[in-house]
Amino acid sequence: MIKVDDKVIIKRVLNGEKDLFELIIRKYHREIFTYVYNMTGQYQDTEDLLQDIFFNVYLKLDRYNHQKSSFRTWLYKLASNHTINFLKSAQKKYVTTSEVNLDLICDEPNIEEILVKEDQLNQIIEVMKKTLSKKHQCIFSLHYFSNLSVKEISEALGIPDKTIYKALNTSIKKIKKEVTTR
16 A cells, blocks of 8 residues: 555545545554553553544544644544543543454464563553543553553644653552562
């Protein structure tokens, strides 16, 4: 598949080629799914949230300003806000499931190694949810699970870089402390 710049796709979608929005969905679905799933811990909630997020992105596409941030950063900002609002409104405490999404581990030859890593990841997520505030969970997930830089997180959440660094440092200490006391 030919890679097309996000700005080009967005411009064409806004000019009436609405079917091209599917390219954006295909490009970002997996990483936004992973990010939201790490926040909720629930497959069905994640699927529902993803539909809402991409629908909202489509509706707000004309508000995206490429001079302020990359599209990826803007998308994460919308996904983060939507997911946090969902978690706050639902006021649910999610339990990490041991469900493994086989689509996420597609062409890996060593399934046992993947399952061990998945279990370790689930344990970290469980500790995150137990010890970190929603804000710190969000920052931690964006940085370590979605590979956003501190600058990108700062832009997405509207939080100063220093605050992001401090939140990451504090989160790591809390997680390490909880893991070592287990």
